[in-house]
Structures are given as C-alpha cells and as structure tokens.
Amino acid sequence: DIQMTQSPSTLSASVGDRVTITCRASQNIYDWLAWYQQKPGKAPNLLIYKASTLESGVPSRFSGSGSGTEFTLTISSLQPDDFATYYCQQYNSYSWTFGQGTKVEIK
C-alpha cells in the first residue's frame, strides 16, 4: 500500500496566519490527491481534489499544489472556522490511503 505522511501532526497558528501542511507519498501518485477538513463530531468535508482543484463552495483561501510524491495544502489567511483537522488522501491505486492528519489549533 502507498503510505501517506503528513507534517506537522499539530500546528498552532493565529487568525490571519498563512498556514501550510505537507503530505508526502511513499511512491509516485501523480496528482491523484485529495484534501479534507474535519471538525470534531462531524464527517469530513472535501476541500481539494486532483491535487489543486478547489471543490465547489470551498473558500478561495484554500489552495493545493504538488505532484508526484510531495503535496501541500495552504490556507492563505487562517479564519476562526478553519481550526480543524486536515487529511490528505491518495487515490492513485488501491488501497486508497489517508495521511494521519494535521490538527490546526489556536495559538
């Protein structure tokens, strides 16, 4: 299986900060990568697919980049609603796998 490793595991930031989360794949996944946001007690919500395509309705402060084995999710100006856990997911090949998650906390 393809292993997905996110860094950092926890991130402390303030409202207005630019935040970057990294996701690394154990092998080439081209651009078959999605990002999700999950808040406590809620189902995950799709933010980005195909590494950089913003899902409809997702604020433009979220962006994704990368290809091959290294990817980033950037929040250009952190908002109060953005404090949550973020997951990457590869869908290049079965078994589809997620990163372990990055929790964005209030500094």
Place this chain on the structure above:
Amino acid sequence: EVHLMESGGGLVQPGGSRRLSCVASGFIFNDYEMNWVRQAPGKGLEWVSNISRSGISTHSADSVRGRFIISRDNAKNSLFLQMNNLRDEDTAIYYCARGGRCTSDGCHSAAFFQHWGQGTVVTVSS
C-alpha cells in the same frame, strides 16, 4: 441536495456480524461509485470498501478483505456493508461516502470522497 443516511450501527460481540445500510438521495445513485470509510475512536480515517456503479466490481482494504462485503441496490438508492467475524479493532464510526463524477474514461479520476453521511457507530465488545 445530496444526502446520505447511514444506519445499522450498534454493539456487537467479537466474532459477530452486522449489516450497515446507507440510503442516498439528491443525485442519480447509479451514476456514482460508493464507498465505506471508517474512523476508530480518536484516530484518523481509513478507507474500507468501494463498489462500482453497477455493483459488479468491488475493492476492499486488506484489514477487512474476506470479512466485509460491500453491495448496492440501485433500484432502492441503497448501499450496504455486511460485516462478519467482527474484531475489537473494527470499532469505529462508519461513513458512507460518494465518489466524484466519473468521466468517459472511467471513475479513477473521481476516486475521492465528495459527499459523506453523518456516520453510524459500530462497537465491538464483549
């Protein structure tokens, strides 16, 4: 509006069985692949199983292969997960998740999880 509603969770003894259901609305059900994704208490997300639009093709994670069976009834807009020989480590919230829109080239490009249900909790314990 897309809506996915899971049911069937509960307390099960180790070695027991449980059948989860998911009823879909707000989209043409047989146009989309469907999935089950789970989340153990305090842990991350784990993809469990996928089923093709027709229901003919399925894939499952190694951790459940041979024990869990995914199926669908397109006439009833429903997705199922038959879970057998349950183990303690199967304790989790189980989410029903819809894939993205397939293209004329197939569904590989849509193998992310665009819509999720609210989840149903399965607890395996004696």
